[in-house]
Amino acid sequence: MQKLISSVAGRLVIAVPYLWLLIFFLIPFVIVFKISLSEVAMAIPPYTPAFNLSAGWQAFADNFSQLSWDNYIWLLEDPLYYKAYISSVIIAGVSTILTLIVGYPIAYGMARAPATVRPTLLMLVILPFWTSFLIRVYAWIGILKPEGLLNQFLMWAHVIDTPLNILNTNTAVFIGIVYSYLPFLVLPIYSALEKMDYSLVEAAEDLGCPPILAFWKITFRLSMPGVIAGCFLVFIPAVGEFVIPDLLGGSQTLMIGKTLWNEFFSNRDWPVSSAVAVILLLLLVVPIVLFQRAEARAQESEK
Amino acid sequence: MNTTWSRFNIASLVFGFAFLYLPIVLLVVFSFNESRLVTVWAGFSTKWYVSLFRNQSFIDAAWVTIRVGLVSATVATILGTLGALAMTRYTRFRGRLLFSAMIYAPLVMPEVITGLSMLLLFVAIGFDRGLWTMILAHITFSMCFVAVVVQSRLVTFDRSLEEAAMDLGATPVTTFFRVTLPVILPAVVSGWMLAFTLSLDDLVISSFTSGPGATTLPMRIYSQVRLGVTPEINAACTILIAIVAVGVIIASIANKRREVQKARDEQAAARN
Secondary structure (H helix, E strand, C coil), X not given: CHHXXXXXXXXXXXXXXXXHHHHHHHHHHHHHHHHHCXXXXXXXXXXXXXXXXXXXXXXXXXXXXXXXXXXXXXXXXXXHHHHHHHHHHHHHHHHHHHHHHHHHHHHHHHHCCCCCCHHHHHHHHHHHHHCCHHHHHHHHHHHHCCCCHHHHHHHHCCCCCCCCCCCCCHHHHXXXXXXXXXXHHHHHHHHHHHHCCCHHHHHHHHCCCCHHHHHHHXXXXXXXXXXXXXXXXXXXXXXXXXXXXXHCCCCCCCCHHHXXXXXXXXXXXXXXXXXXXXXXXXXXXXXXXXXXXXXXHHHHHHC | XXXXXXXXXHHHHHHHHHHHHHHHHHHHHHCCECCCCCCCCCCECCHHHHXXXXXXXXHHHHXXXXXXHHHHHHHHHHHHHHHHHHHHHCCCCCCHHHHXXXXXXXXXXXXXXXXXXXXXXXXXXXXXXXXXXXXXXXXXXXXXXXXXXXXXXXXXXCCHHHHHHHHCCCCHHHHHHHHHHHHHHHHHHHHHHHHHHHHHHCCHHHHHHCCCCCCCHHHHHHHHHXXXXXXXXXXXXXXXXXXXXXXXXXXXXXXXXXXXXXXXXXXXXXXC
């Protein structure tokens, strides 16, 4: 009897979250794919069904030959879309490198701090992450505006005479991404650096290795797992970012998350926005799989 | 690791933290500004808070946000903890690879994709969009964060404690509630808090999945921001920041107290 309870409980532990994710995470992607193959219609919901599973497999097979790839052809032919994809990847890539340049010294400084101060520093890095993403992006509007605080400060300090135009440019988008995603990059690098045995660097320096070279060959190498995890955590969501390009970027800032949002909410074209999502997902599948593998490997090594 | 605080390290920390905190501090400071201009200081005033509390649409949105947050964080914590148990305790079952992929993928999935796909699911099964569809969506993405947080605690868990309890005749279910859960509780609690703040903050997924009558605070703030920056939004943001800050501080004090108590217990045990 007890064995029975235990095996039922064990199955439930797996089955409940498994089914939940299947229904609410995986199946929706199938539906997105399905709707990306249908045509836009003036109706509610605004698309004509591409195929109907309730009609049985024969109908499904009949329908298959009539599926419309028009939305994808449309995406390939209209330069707006592929330019948006390319520019999203470039903006996300540049921002990831900038975040690394800003974040690595912070993680390094934290890891080299006295052990008594480290928990406080860690808490200070995590704290902004708990405050709303939207609020943190909004805060930068007041700073970067032409009559904003940054320009006021720079003009007061006589660094510039005329206000800089930063808001509504790609520069503002870079600042926004670096700022919002910084904790995601600092934390994995910090945890890699904290575990590191610093005597290795000392040994190298004792043997005459210049500090910069010792840093590059030992410290940076050993922090690589953290760097990789951090870069994925910044790059992947940044490619599909919507809030930052929408609030900080300008009309010339092309990002695919914004394109998808506009197709959906402004043009009410569900099939095209689904096709945009499918291609974005295909673009991100490789980095997502690499990230997931790196995470699983890190979990295994903890055991 | 030997600790040397070189000037470079201190400078990078000071600059780093200034960069992280200055925008938030400025936002809070200018919520108390007398002037309608957000960027020119004209004296201290709390009038924007007063006008905020008179604004019924903000109050309504705050209630929706809190309700969605409480329900979704609680369900997500239960599901996420189960997910973490499944990942750490059952190393072999059919479809485990898919399961772990479904746990990790939502962590990095762009929100526009998650939001759109959930919406299309609700439309396909004929679910009316509103408060409940938003809650279902929030549960789904935040349970994965809970699972990762709880899992990191479970991998370092000493399983001999559970084995001892079961050898003494406890059923697996009793063992879970009386042995495992108390040990992993701090991780479960921080998972709940994470799920709650994620729900509190979310704009994109909520915008896709909510329907008429279910507007959350971030959605409300977003539609105001598009019209322009006002001190009233600064005040609303300050209140949200204050709620989260108080929660985090209480949690860290509780954590510290528990650690002190634990150290005292261990000392007492060692003395006996």
